[in-house]
Amino acid sequence: MSNVMIVGVGGQGTLLASRIIGKVAIKAGYDVKVSEVHGMSQRGGSVVTYVKYADKVHSPLVFEGEADFLLAFEELEAYRWLPYLKKDGKLIVNTQQMDPMPVITGAMKYPENIARKIRDKVNDVTTVDALSAAMEAGTVKAVNIVLIGCFAKNSDVDKQIWIDVIKETVPQKFLDINLKAFEMGYNS
Amino acid sequence: MKKLMLGNEAVARGAFEAGVTVVSSYPGTPSTEVTEVISKQYDEIYCEWACNEKVAAEVAIGASFAGARSMTAMKHVGLNVAADPLYTASYTGVNGGMVAVVADDPGLHSSQNEQDTRNHGKASKIPVVEPSDSNECKEFTRLAYELSEQFDTPVIVRLTTRVAHSQSLVDVGQRCDYKLKDITKDPAKYVMMPAMAKARHAIVEKRCDDIAEYGYDCAFNKMEINDTKIGVITCGISYQYAKEALPDASFLKLGITYPISAKLVKEFASKVEKIYVIEELDSFIEDFCRSLGIEVHGKELFTKLGEYNPQMIKKAVLGVDAPELIEVDEQIPVRPPVMCPGCPHRGMYYILKKLKLTVCGDIGCYTLGALAPLNSVDYCVCMGAGIGMAHGMEKARGQENTKNVVAVIGDSTFIHSGITGLIDVVYNKGVSTVIILDNSITGMTGHQQNPTTGYTIKGEPTRNVDLVKLANAVGIDRVVVADPFDLANFEKVVKEEIAASEPSVIISQRPCALLKTVNYGAPCEIDQEKCKNCKMCMGLGCPAISNNDGKISIDASQCNGCTLCMNVCKFGAIKKVGEDNE
Numbered sequence: 075m076s077n078v079m080i081v082g083v084g085g086q087g088t089l090l091a092s093r094i095i096g097k098v099a100i101k102a103g104y105d106v107k108v109s110e111v112h113g114m115s116q117r118g119g120s121v122v123t124y125v126k127y128a129d130k131v132h133s134p135l136v137f138e139g140e141a142d143f144l145l146a147f148e149e150l151e152a153y154r155w156l157p158y159l160k161k162d163g164k165l166i167v168n169t170q171q172m173d174p175m176p177v178i179t180g181a182m183k184y185p186e187n188i189a190r191k192i193r194d195k196v197n198d199v200t201t202v203d204a205l206s207a208a209m210e211a212g213t214v215k216a217v218n219i220v221l222i223g224c225f226a227k228n229s230d231v232d233k234q235i236w237i238d239v240i241k242e243t244v245p246q247k248f249l250d251i252n253l254k255a256f257e258m259g260y261n262s
Numbered sequence: 263m264k265k266l267m268l269g270n271e272a273v274a275r276g277a278f279e280a281g282v283t284v285v286s287s288y289p290g291t292p293s294t295e296v297t298e299v300i301s302k303q304y305d306e307i308y309c310e311w312a313c314n315e316k317v318a319a320e321v322a323i324g325a326s327f328a329g330a331r332s333m334t335a336m337k338h339v340g341l342n343v344a345a346d347p348l349y350t351a352s353y354t355g356v357n358g359g360m361v362a363v364v365a366d367d368p369g370l371h372s373s374q375n376e377q378d379t380r381n382h383g384k385a386s387k388i389p390v391v392e393p394s395d396s397n398e399c400k401e402f403t404r405l406a407y408e409l410s411e412q413f414d415t416p417v418i419v420r421l422t423t424r425v426a427h428s429q430s431l432v433d434v435g436q437r438c439d440y441k442l443k444d445i446t447k448d449p450a451k452y453v454m455m456p457a458m459a460k461a462r463h464a465i466v467e468k469r470c471d472d473i474a475e476y477g478y479d480c481a482f483n484k485m486e487i488n489d490t491k492i493g494v495i496t497c498g499i500s501y502q503y504a505k506e507a508l509p510d511a512s513f514l515k516l517g518i519t520y521p522i523s524a525k526l527v528k529e530f531a532s533k534v535e536k537i538y539v540i541e542e543l544d545s546f547i548e549d550f551c552r553s554l555g556i557e558v559h560g561k562e563l564f565t566k567l568g569e570y571n572p573q574m575i576k577k578a579v580l581g582v583d584a585p586e587l588i589e590v591d592e593q594i595p596v597r598p599p600v601m602c603p604g605c606p607h608r609g610m611y612y613i614l615k616k617l618k619l620t621v622c623g624d625i626g627c628y629t630l631g632a633l634a635p636l637n638s639v640d641y642c643v644c645m646g647a648g649i650g651m652a653h654g655m656e657k658a659r660g661q662e663n664t665k666n667v668v669a670v671i672g673d674s675t676f677i678h679s680g681i682t683g684l685i686d687v688v689y690n691k692g693v694s695t696v697i698i699l700d701n702s703i704t705g706m707t708g709h710q711q712n713p714t715t716g717y718t719i720k721g722e723p724t725r726n727v728d729l730v731k732l733a734n735a736v737g738i739d740r741v742v743v744a745d746p747f748d749l750a751n752f753e754k755v756v757k758e759e760i761a762a763s764e765p766s767v768i769i770s771q772r773p774c775a776l777l778k779t780v781n782y783g784a785p786c787e788i789d790q791e792k793c794k795n796c797k798m799c800m801g802l803g804c805p806a807i808s809n810n811d812g813k814i815s816i817d818a819s820q821c822n823g824c825t826l827c828m829n830v831c832k833f834g835a836i837k838k839v840g841e842d843n844e
């Protein structure tokens with residue numbers, strides 16, 4: 075059984091990432107539930123989606139202390155949602171930092187040294203500079219696919235299934251960029 | 263064939279398979295995708311965005327009377343707007359089957375209240391059907407049409423956010439070949455005047471009893487007898503949480519939560535030792551069980567607020583503690599939703615804040631103007647309320663004392679229910695200033711067309727409402743169109759209109775920055791030599807601008823080059839990347 079939690083900032087493409095993981099899990103023969111976020115919080119808020127796969131899945135949500143994987147699109151969001159990760163869970167975190175409004179208005183500070191603090195708390199951490207990788211692949215929009223690549227590497231599902239699903243999911247004209255982004259994440 | 267589908271997508275599929283031919287809805291999270299999917303995937307179905315939920319329900323009722331299977335979809339608060347036609351459609355019953363999909367939002371992910379639709383079911387005496395995953399969304403929707411026709415009633419399919427917005431596997435079937443039913447002239451059934459309605463009321467009461475009886479042995483309700491020490495009565499998403507928490511327990515899963523089969527509940531109660539009613543929001547099933555004299559445990563253990571989860575159920579029923587957590591002891595800044603970079607609403611609020619106006623707000627992306635740093639919106643109740651509230655303030659405190667009050671309302675919201683407020687202002691000699699935010703789209707719910715945009719749900723060109731002429735026609739002589747990014751002019755216009763001793767409308771016109779047609783070119787950047795660190799630009803609350811230890815900078819990956827910040831910078835320190843600003 076796997077409980078995957080994907081966190082980020084509205085607009086970063088977490089939804090597509092969770093859909094891809096969901097489709098992959100189906101191809102791998104599991105029962106799957108994917109829980110998405112639509113509406114208000116998509117407007118630059120903190121967003122959380124879940125993918126659960128197992129022989130039989132009931133709740134579509136993952137709760138505190140239950141995630142096998144936490145895939146974080148932004149550092150502060152990784153830090154915020156850490157309590158959802160199992161004590162021996164895996165964390166993949168994009169090193170990108172985006173200021174939330176209380177930081178922009180000066181009411182609060184963006185916490186310092188998040189990467190170090192996270193490592194103190196979690197054994198299995200992979201950090202990726204997905205923004206740079208995405209830009210190298212051809213577009214900042216491919217941040218999510220870079221992270222999917224990184225997640226794929228850590229999953230127990232065959233690489234070819236991931237590639238097949240990406241081919242089915244992203245529009246033809248962006249396929250090459252996305253496959254490149256996937257490889258960059260996979261090999262990072 | 264099995265397919266991974268969103269709950270809303272599966273409801274759409276259910277409508278398709280049931281042979282539905284007319285769908286009319288108004289968007290609202292978490293219901294919007296039902297109608298969007300139909301418009302994109304099922305050309306066999308006529309589909310439209312209506313002006314509001316009341317009209318949408320009326321269109322669906324008309325289609326049903328005309329012999330078609332019809333649907334309307336809305337969020338929970340939409341049902342308040344549609345209540346009038348639906349409560350009486352309960353009396354007329356249907357011809358072709360009719361379903362109202364209503365999506366509740368426990369936890370208020372995207373809503374202004376947390377109301378429980380089942381109460382509307384009971385009050386209107388319309389049966390309520392509740393799926394708990396995508397496959398049930400499809401099946402229950404399809405079966406709801408049979409229920410509707412068998413018992414001659416509209417049916418509510420009630421979803422909650424987690425059912426509507428999670429994907430699970432669906433067994434996809436074929437579309438049935440539904441023939442339009444004949445139309446017969448039957449005023450006793452279809453013309454609700456006192457004499458006819460009186461007779462229909464008796465039929466409605468009997469219908470409720472009949473449906474309750476039907477519920478004893480039907481495809482919607484399910485009894486699972488396992489270990490009989492613990493019995494759970496539940497519905498919807500709570501079933502999934504309870505099933506995960508208590509895999510060995512016995513379950514009565516209600517797919518019809520109004521009217522409930524008393525016989526079924528009594529039978530279940532006789533088989534198990536201790537009963538827990540696990541349902542999000544109100545104690546609806548619980549109250550029913552108690553009314554039968556059955557002893558149950560419910561809201562004294564579980565809350566009426568927000569969403570449930572398996573951990574809280576395990577704790578309450580089994581006394582099992584939640585797993586130990588990785589602790590984060592530092593205070594982490596929250597990340598509330600914000601107006602996007604390039605949002606046209608930002609310029610408008612910047613001026614309203616500068617002029618220290620009291621803002622009767624409304625519902626849409628622009629409600630985000632209530633949050634820091636713009637802190638502009640003072641009141642927000644429901645769609646369309648802003649105009650009426652501004653008028654009420656004026657009548658309460660007098661014209662002279664409410665010159666600093668304005669109403670702010672989005673284009674879709676104005677059509678939904680703002681126009682009636684505006685007519686009220688004119689008719690009753692008010693002098694309110696109403697700012698209509700014409701961003702060429704329904705933004706908050708994810709870009710739906712509306713009567714002001716000139717396109718239908720299918721993207722076909724259509725006649726659009728001319729807001730200027732409309733305002734003129736209801737009696738507003740002072741109508742000004744202004745660009746909210748032209749700050750100097752916008753400020754001037756607002757000052758003039760609030761000073762006027764007659765009602766006025768300002769149409770704040772600039773398209774939503776997320777529209778594909780909007781392209782502001784290169785992002786902006788800050789010339790650090792010229793920047794005096796005055797933080798004027800920070801006051802805009804643009805997520806692309808940040809202040810790192812006194813150094814203000816613009817994140818090129820977020821900035822869309824709208825240049826509003828250039829407008830507020832007094833030192834000419836902001837320019838577009840690649841352009842000179844000498």
Ligand SMILES: Cc1ncc(C[n+]2csc(CCOP(=O)(O)OP(=O)(O)O)c2C)c(N)n1
Pocket residue numbers: 288289290291315337339340341343374625626627628645671672673674675676699701703704705706707
């Ligand atoms: C009765 C009711 N129906 C639907 C909604 C969902 N909803 C919230 S805002 C909104 C539309 C906002 O569009 P618009 O007024 O054009 O403003 P924008 O978001 O584009 O700024 C809708 C449909 C609601 N809150 N209440």
